[in-house]
Amino acid sequence: MYYLILAQSLLGAGGFAALLCNRNSRAATAAGASSCLLASITALIPVMEQFHSGGEPQWLSLFGLPFYLDRMAALFLLPVLVIGAMAAIHATEYLKGHDHGKSGVYWFFFNLTLASMTAVPLTTAPVAFLTVWELMGVASFALVAFDYRSPGVMRASWIYLAACHAGAGFLILTFLAMRTPETLDFTMVFLFGVAGFGLKAGFPLLHVWLPEAHPAAPAPVSALMSAAMINLGLYGILRIAVSPAGPAALYGWTLLILGLCGALLGVLFALPQRNLKRLLAYSSMENIGIIATGLGFGFLGRACENTAMAVFGFTGAGVHLLNHALLKGSLFLGAGSIQKAAGTLDLDRLGGLMKRMPFSGTLFTVNAIALSALPPFNGFLGELLIYLAAFCGIAAGSGALFAGSLAAVITLGLVGGVASVVFAKAISAAFLGEPRSQRSAEAVEVPRTMLLPQTALLGLSFLILIGAPFLVRQFLPFLSEVAAGRPGEVLEALMVASEILGKAVLFSLVIFGFILLTMLLRRLPARGRTAVPGATWDCGYAAPDARMEYTGSAFTQPLTDYFDYLLRSKKTIVLPTGLFPRRAAMTMEPRDPADRLLWGPLFRLTGGIADRIHVIQSGYLHLYILLMVAALVAMLAWGMLIRTGSEPPTSREPSPAEVVK
Numbered sequence: 001m002y003y004l005i006l007a008q009s010l011l012g013a014g015g016f017a018a019l020l021c022n023r024n025s026r027a028a029t030a031a032g033a034s035s036c037l038l039a040s041i042t043a044l045i046p047v048m049e050q051f052h053s054g055g056e057p058q059w060l061s062l063f064g065l066p067f068y069l070d071r072m073a074a075l076f077l078l079p080v081l082v083i084g085a086m087a088a089i090h091a092t093e094y095l096k097g098h099d100h101g102k103s104g105v106y107w108f109f110f111n112l113t114l115a116s117m118t119a120v121p122l123t124t125a126p127v128a129f130l131t132v133w134e135l136m137g138v139a140s141f142a143l144v145a146f147d148y149r150s151p152g153v154m155r156a157s158w159i160y161l162a163a164c165h166a167g168a169g170f171l172i173l174t175f176l177a178m179r180t181p182e183t184l185d186f187t188m189v190f191l192f193g194v195a196g197f198g199l200k201a202g203f204p205l206l207h208v209w210l211p212e213a214h215p216a217a218p219a220p221v222s223a224l225m226s227a228a229m230i231n232l233g234l235y236g237i238l239r240i241a242v243s244p245a246g247p248a249a250l251y252g253w254t255l256l257i258l259g260l261c262g263a264l265l266g267v268l269f270a271l272p273q274r275n276l277k278r279l280l281a282y283s284s285m286e287n288i289g290i291i292a293t294g295l296g297f298g299f300l301g302r303a304c305e306n307t308a309m310a311v312f313g314f315t316g317a318g319v320h321l322l323n324h325a326l327l328k329g330s331l332f333l334g335a336g337s338i339q340k341a342a343g344t345l346d347l348d349r350l351g352g353l354m355k356r357m358p359f360s361g362t363l364f365t366v367n368a369i370a371l372s373a374l375p376p377f378n379g380f381l382g383e384l385l386i387y388l389a390a391f392c393g394i395a396a397g398s399g400a401l402f403a404g405s406l407a408a409v410i411t412l413g414l415v416g417g418v419a420s421v422v423f424a425k426a427i428s429a430a431f432l433g434e435p436r437s438q439r440s441a442e443a444v445e446v447p448r449t450m451l452l453p454q455t456a457l458l459g460l461s462f463l464i465l466i467g468a469p470f471l472v473r474q475f476l477p478f479l480s481e482v483a484a485g486r487p488g489e490v491l492e493a494l495m496v497a498s499e500i501l502g503k504a505v506l507f508s509l510v511i512f513g514f515i516l517l518t519m520l521l522r523r524l525p526a527r528g529r530t531a532v533p534g535a536t537w538d539c540g541y542a543a544p545d546a547r548m549e550y551t552g553s554a555f556t557q558p559l560t561d562y563f564d565y566l567l568r569s570k571k572t573i574v575l576p577t578g579l580f581p582r583r584a585a586m587t588m589e590p591r592d593p594a595d596r597l598l599w600g601p602l603f604r605l606t607g608g609i610a611d612r613i614h615v616i617q618s619g620y621l622h623l624y625i626l627l628m629v630a631a632l633v634a635m636l637a638w639g640m641l642i643r644t645g646s647e648p649p650t651s652r653e654p655s656p657a658e659v660v661k
Contacts, residue, residue: 001060001069004122007043008115010035015111022104029092032107036088036114040081043118047081050074051474065128071477072242073121075318076235079228079325080121082460084114086453087220090333093449094219094340098147106146106218112139113224120232126175130168137164140229143221144213156209156216163199163209170196174240186246193240194254201233202285203292204261208594211269214281215345219336222277226284227329231321234291241299242481248303256296256404260411262289265566265593267418271425272560272569272588274553276335276345279426280328283371286415287324290383291317293408297389300404306396311493312389314479315472320382322464322471327371327379330457334364337450338430341443347429347552349440354431356443361431363454368423370461373416376508378465381501385472387412388500421559429552436546469502553588560588568596 014035021027046058050071057070088110095103116136123129141164145157174192177185199206210230214222241251266286273279294317301310337360339345342353354361370377390412393405435441445451464471472494479490560569567590576584616627 001046001058001067003042003045004067004069004118005060005062007039008118010039010042011111011115011118014039015108015115018104018107018111020104022102025095025101025103028104028107029095032103032111033088033092036111037085039114040085040088043077043081047074047077066124067122068124069122071474072235072238075321075475075478076121076231077118078322079231079329080114080117082457083224083227083325083329084117086329086457087224087333090223090336090450090453091218091220093447094336098218100147100149102146106143109139109142109146110221113143113221117224117229117232121235126178130171130175133171134164134168136229136232137161137168140164140221140225144217146218146221147216150216153216156212160209160213163206167196167199170199171236186243187250190237190240190246190251190254193237194258197233197236197240198258199233201230201237201288201292202262202266203233203258203288204265205594205598207262207266207285208592208599210281210285211273211278211592214284214332215275215277219277219332219339222280222335223329223332226281226332227325230284230288231325234288234295234321238295248299252296252298252300252303253404254296255292255299256408259289259292259294259296260408262286262292263415264289264411267415267422268563268566269590269592270422271418271556271563272553272567272590274347274587276338276347276350276426276430277332279347279422280331280335283419283422284324284328286419287320287328287371290386290412290415291321291324293317293412294320294382294386294389297386297393297405297408300393300401301389304397304401306392307489308493308496309389309392309396311479311490312385312392312497315475315494315497316382316385316389318382318475318478319385319464319468319472320379323378323382323461324371326457326461326464327367330367330454330461331364331371333450333454333457334360334367337446337454338364340446340450342437343439344437347426349437350430350435351433351440351546351549352431352435353440353443356440357431357445359445359451360454363451363458365427365431367454367458367461368427372420372423374420375504376511378461378468381465381468381504383412383416384500384504385497388497418559421556425552425555428550428555433549434546436549436551465505465508468505469498472498472501547584553586557586557588560590566593567591568593 014031017035018028018032021031046069050058050069051074057068060067091106091110095106113136116132116139119132120129120136123132138161141157141161144160145154147153148157170192174189174196177189177192194203195206199209202210214226217225237255240246241248263286266282266284266289270279270282270286273282294313297313298310298317299313301307301313335345337357338350338353341357341360342350344350366377370379373380373383387409390405390408393401394409397405435443476491476494479494480487560567569588569590572585572587572589574583574585616623
């Protein structure tokens with residue numbers, strides 16, 4: 001635990017040093033990035049000890065505040081520390097030309113965000129937890145608003161800040177509901193917690209900040225938020241729900257329904273997006289939904305005492321959480337590389353980058369295929385276990401459990417298919433074909449400092465693929481606490497999960513070997529031959545150019561039209577005219593149901609009420625004093641009413657007159 005305190009000290013010292021060097025970008029970057037890297041390595045020591053040792057929790061009291069590290073906290077700290085270090089390395093080059101002479105400010109808030117994210121899983125006291133939770137939101141708000149001169153950035157930043165404060169408000173209600181153990185209402189606590197933590201995790205209708213904040217924030221910040229910060233919302237829900245006395249069925253059904261809806265809506269709204277980071281933001285919503293689905297099956301397995309379903313669900317969620325963190329972190333860093341080189345994230349203005357940025361293109365492509373949950377890559381391992389949990393529900397369940405499990409299998413299959421289309425669109429529109437803008441045609445490969453973090457994250461994801469059978473065994477202390485059945489049954493089911501993953505890994509290695517062999521054989525006939533360039537068939541056109549190739553929007557138009565009853569896209573079409581048309585275009589702007597059905601009407605209602613009560617701001621001091629006195633009297637009356645209602649009736653001796661009567 002002392003290593004974690006040292007890590008926090010390093011982050012604080014590095015952040016303040018960078019702020020003092022704000023006018024010297026090189027010194028500020030050196031102080032901020034080096035402190036992030038050293039702090040992450042330092043904090044990884046006790047975190048890895050949790051997995052290497054027997055999983056004994058560690059306690060530490062500092063200034064009267066308790067800090068607690070167990071295997072669940074260590075699992076959620078891993079993405080924070082790894083992605084934090086990689087994002088810091090990537091930012092050293094990314095910020096050049098984007099820092100507006102304020103590198104010190106960036107690194108101060110980046111270190112503050114990373115320090116507060118590290119403190120969240122360690123803090124147990126309610127007030128201290130709310131403090132670091134709010135600090136995480138405010139510090140990351142400053143990072144989202146860092147490029148405040150760009151159009152739309154401040155609007156996205158305020159939406160994000162409002163979501164952070166709304167989540168904190170629900171968390172205050174959660175802790176207030178937990179203050180009296182004698183009258184603890186698990187249902188109320190869980191629902192408040194889902195609302196508060198779900199705003200951070202990006203659950204359906206609570207995800208309104210995700211597609212707004214990620215395109216606005218710098219790419220390293222988006223990587224940290226999407227790959228690590230949103231996981232902390234799931235951590236908070238798990239901390240509430242692990243109590244063995246809670247209603248496991250309620251937990252399971254709530255997370256299962258929210259997870260399936262989030263996965264489906266996330267991938268469908270990623271489909272028509274033109275902005276690459278906005279597409280990746282909706283993909284994060286999809287993958288959080290998949291993780292929540294696994295957790296839902298875990299709690300349902302505990303409720304119906306189906307140990308296999310519980311173990312498969314929880315382990316699948318844990319494996320997918322780590323896979324998503326590594327892959328999505330690398331993809332957001334890759335999006336930053338594209339923006340740095342081509343000057344835009346508009347997929348309809350990119351193209352042809354694979355020839356100009358071969359390393360970035362290869363890394364992005366492999367990560368995207370893996371995140372689509374396509375074998376032989378690591379992204380399908382967690383979903384494989386979640387599928388097995390659903391099949392356990394189908395085999396052993398009846399009624400609602402059977403229907404829910406069957407719906408999960410169908411929904412996850414649909415989500416996986418659409419996700420493949422989404423990333424096929426992203427890869428082809430950005431890297432294949434010919435450039436559709438001058439900046440794309442002039443793009444060059446980014447420096448190695450930006451490629452190294454993406455390569456490292458991809459390498460770690462490959463290590464998870466190889467070590468998945470051993471990784472799931474590290475979940476035993478957590479599973480023994482929350483899963484159904486006796487410890488022997490949990491261990492037996494966990495060994496079955498490990499064996500299944502072992503066979504899947506063997507299959508993946510065989511496929512990788514076949515691919516490498518095919519590539520080698522493909523190169524052999526080309527040796528000794530001279531490549532002769534020539535024109536391709538132009539289909540009879542006199543002057544073919546990049547305007548004739550499919551854009552990302554055109555590629556997904558048929559599927560987008562099919563799901564338009566959900567997307568409600570606003571479509572604008574400019575038809576070609578003449579024999580040699582110079583302009584033809586189609587744009588689709590999907591309208592998010594969270595904004596259309598909930599937040600938009602809510603904000604309009606709030607604005608209307610504010611306009612009506614605006615007359616109170618008259619400028620008269622006497623009116624303000626009168627309002628304060630009226631509010632004070634109302635609070636006193638409310639307090640006396642509550643106190644009178646809560647006092648038990650007192651027993652007293654009857655008076656002589658009452659006795660005579």
